[in-house]
Amino acid sequence: MFFYLAFIASAGLGGLITTPRLISALANSSRSSELPEVLNSLGIDLGAVLIFAFLYSRENNAKNAQVSRLLREERLSKLKLRLDENKIISVNSLRGIARLVILAGPASFIEESFNRSKPFTEGLIERGILVVPFATDGENSVFEFEESDEEGVIAERKKRLWQLTPIYTSEWANWIDEQKKLAKVSSDSPVYLSLRLDGRVRGSGVGYPPWNAFVAQLPPVKGIWSGLLDGMDGRVL
Numbered sequence: 443m444f445f446y447l448a449f450i451a452s453a454g455l456g457g458l459i460t461t462p463r464l465i466s467a468l469a470n471s472s473r474s475s476e477l478p479e480v481l482n483s484l485g486i487d488l489g490a491v492l493i494f495a496f497l498y499s500r501e502n503n504a505k506n507a508q509v510s511r512l513l514r515e516e517r518l519s520k521l522k523l524r525l526d527e528n529k530i531i532s533v534n535s536l537r538g539i540a541r542l543v544i545l546a547g548p549a550s551f552i553e554e555s556f557n558r559s560k561p562f563t564e565g566l567i568e569r570g571i572l573v574v575p576f577a578t579d580g581e582n583s584v585f586e587f588e589e590s591d592e593e594g595v596i597a598e599r600k601k602r603l604w605q606l607t608p609i610y611t612s613e614w615a616n617w618i619d620e621q622k623k624l625a626k627v628s629s630d631s632p633v634y635l636s637l638r639l640d641g642r643v644r645g646s647g648v649g650y651p652p653w654n655a656f657v658a659q660l661p662p663v664k665g666i667w668s669g670l671l672d673g674m675d676g677r678v679l
Contacts, residue, residue, distance in 0.1 A: 446498035449494040450494045450495055456487040457487035463476070463480045464480045517617055518641075519533050519534035521614055522609045523574065523609065524609050530609060537639070538639055539570070540570045540663075541569065541571050541636065541638060542571075542573075543571055543574065543634060543635070543651055543656070544618075544637070545573060545634050546614075547631075548581065549584075551650075552576075553583050556573075556604065558653060559651075559653045563600050563603060565656075569660040569661070570662075570663030571603065571660075572602075572603060572605075573603060575607075575608075576618065578632075585601075621646070627648055632648070632649060633646065633649075634646065634650070
C-alpha cells in the first residue's frame with residue numbers, strides 16, 4: 443500500500459509538470475509539434491494514477507474486511523455459554539477442542555434442526571461438533587432423547603452434543619443481529635454459523651444447517667489439537 447501511494451504521488455507530480463507544457467503547446471502554434479508527445483506523457487501519468495488508485499482502494503478494502511472479521515471473531519470468543527449447572531465458559535475456551543455450530547432462530551427452528559441432526563449424531567460427535575442453540579423468540583426448545591437401555595450411551599452422547607446453552611442472551615442477540623446486517627439477511631431469518639477448530643467462522647447460511655455436509659467434509663477429531671494446522675479445516679468467511 444505504501445508503494446501504491448508512492449506511485450500515485452509520482453504519477454500525479456508528473457501530470458502536474460506536464461500540464462503547463464500542454465497549455466503552452468495549445469496556446470502557441472509554433473509548439474504544436476510537441477502536442478502529441480505532451481498528450482502521450484499526460485495520458486501515461488493519468489493512467490498510472492487511476493490504476494494505482496484502484497489497486498490501493500482494493501487493498502484497503504481487503505484490509506478493512508480482514509480487520510472486521512477479526513473483530514467479529516474476537517467479540518464472539520468472549521460470549522458466554524453454560525456447560526452445566528455449575529460451569530460457565532466462554533466460546534474461546536472451546537478453541538482447539540470443539541467445532542461449534544451456532545443456531546439462531548425461533549424455538550421451532552431449533553427443534554427441527556435437532557430432529558434433522560439425529561441421523562448424523564455419531565458422525566457429528568466424531569468430528570467434535572457441539573451445537574449452540576439460541577432461541578430468538580425467548581421460548582425454551584424441547585429436545586427428546588431416546589433413553590432405551592441398549593441406546594443409553596448413544597442418548598448420553600446426543601445430550602452432550604446439545605448441552606451448551608448461551609447466557610447473557612442480549613450480548614448473543616446483538617452479535618447475531620450484527621452478523622445478519624453485514625450479510626444483508628433479514629432480522630427474523632433463522633440462521634446457522636459453523637466454526638472451525640481454531641474458532642474462526644467456517645461457514646454460515648439461512649435455514650437449517652447441512653448436517654450431512656459437516657459429516658462429509660470435516661475430518662474426525664481425536665482429543666485436542668495434535669498438530670499446528672489441525673484447526674485449519676475450512677476457508678474463513
